[in-house]
Amino acid sequence: MGVATQLVVALAIMCAVLLAVAFFLLPSRSNKRKGLIQIVVLGDLGRSPRMQYHALSIAKYGGHVDMIGYLESDPLPELKAHPNVNIIALPNSPRVLQTGSKLVFIVTAPLKVMLQAWSLWSVLAYKTEASEWMLIQNPPSIPTLLLAIIVCYFRKTKLVIDWHNFGYSILALKLGRNHPLVRFSKVYEQLLGKFATAHFAVTDAMGKVLRSDFAISSPVLSLHDRPAPLFVPLLPSERIAFLTQHELTAAEANEIIDGNTKLIVSSTSWTPDEDFSVLLKALCEYSTSAITDSPQLPELLVIITGKGPLKQHYINEIEALDAKQELEMVTIKTAWLSFEHYASLLGVADLGVSLHTSSSGVDLPMKVVDMFGAGIPVVGYSNFKAWSELVQENVNGKGFTDAEEMAGVLKSLFDPANNQLDVLREGALKESKRRWDSEWKPIAGRLFELTT
Structure with a gap:
């Protein structure tokens, strides 16, 4: 095992220990608010159009939405103005942890995951009501999938994963398909994906992969992207x-x-x-x-x-x-x-x-x-x-x-x-x-x- 891999493993274990302590020590309210759906994006809400469209549709048909993610750019104006939508901003990761270097990434990635995990956990466990449903965007998979599963278990919330892509395949662009982190990420997604109540896939081909390679038995529903009313031909x-x-x-x-x-x-x-x-x-x-x-x-x-x-x-x-x-x-x-x-x-x-x-x-x-x-x-x-x-x-x-x-x-x-x-x-x-x-x-x- 190389030095970089040893460092990653050590930091991952540290992250797991810290999270385990938090999970056992911190309470999680379990009184669900009927009709409330939490939408979780571990990314910029303003650059997540599909998840914004989900929120608008839920609100349109009478549901209530807690939309959780980073606010690096403005979401849709109608989303910000809708009385049924509550936008909750996650604190941004320090810029020092954002890097394009492969070597530096191996060191900073676990630290970034730890910070993301803590901020997301604090919002899901403390700053929001228990919801009837939780809809999460994947990727990123780490740490979103694990935290969502734990929160949904204790709050008796039904979890839905909206698969835009696979996190391990994106990570492979940076590290290579045979890197230990990429292999770990793939197993992580395949294993934790089975805990969801249902799944949305952006293509039929992705749905087939989820059913076959991921061996998911819960419903996998193809939900193709379509344009919002904002995008129309002009006169x-x-x-x-x-x-x-x-x-x-x-x-x-x-x-x-x-x-x-x-x-x-x-x-x-x-x-x-x-x-x-x-x-x-x-x-x-x-x-x-x-x-x-x-x-x-x-x-x-x-x-x-x-x-x-x-x-x-x-x-x-x-x-x-x-x-x-x-x-x-x-x-x-x-x-x-x-x-x-x-x-x-x-x-x-x-x-x-x-x-x-x-x-x-x-x-x-x-x-x-x-x-x-x-x-x-x-x-x-x-x-x-x-x-x-x-x-x-x-x-x-x-x-x-x-x-x-x-x-x-x-x-x-x-x-x-x-x-x-x-x-x-x-x-x-x-x-x-x-x-x-x-x-x-x-x-x-x-x-x-x-x-x-």
Whole structure:
């Protein structure tokens, strides 16, 4: 056993001992409040759209919600204003524990888990009433699953896990699939997942994995992501107003309106499971083609929204490519937008791009759902099992597997002699009619006994 692994094991044992002491010494109230559902996100609530949609739906159908998580960015305004929703903020982890270094991560991760465990336990055990249901987002799995199971056991609360992905597969991106922590994380998820009353899976493929590889016998319900009412196609007048008035698009507005410039939008959390170097390489190839052998191709305005650990890395790459004049036909802007402005930006775009590569192969990017909600077609990395559950090839979008293929897709779609982009837009507009409420009501609403 290596020194790093020994350190991890020692810290994990220390964490377990401290938590065990807390569990036995601290009381946990067991009088349940009927109709109360706790939603637990060990992450930023403002960047957890699906869990926010859960909360709004629960409140809409008469339930009460304690929404627990970090408040690093603003949740939806209607969520903050709703009388049936109580948002409870967790204290943020110290910045010193947030690192992109693999070596430092091995040391700081157990300390971060201990702090997260304590803050989450104090909220669930002391600062909130016992709820009828608890809905937790997974991942992150550690320490959320263990704490939720213990709290639900003592409070006789029914636990539901909303599987967005698998925590061990995301951890493998940082440490490698054979790392002891990754193997431990997988066993941890497989074992503790069996204690839930029910499960939501974002894809049918994920549901199959939960039933087979995880051997889960409790109900596993496929609950596909659908767009919230905020994401809708815009009227032509609304499109012109946004393009001409918003600082991101005002300079290029007239060229976009005239069709001489095409607007591409992508959103990201700037993490390793989205390789934006693929997009940059594709845009360089597109620019070269537009200058040399395909002068009919329009210029591109590419807006990438979001924030995360790798943002500055890619900004530096973009600046280096600009300096070498490899993006002459492309302008790239990055931004962090409110939900309202992001929804409007999608509504004015010509095309959405997803670089999500899926660490597990069975999850799907929420951003594609939002893009379809706004009625814009999507091109995205498609080399994973669940892609076809969301995107219909050549109907509402197109897939690619590398930068060269992506560049070919962009050149084909934006060629004025090709009407394929119009075809995909029609498919996306049709897809935009499929909404969150119609998906949630017969599945989650029925499980929580809020709808019939």
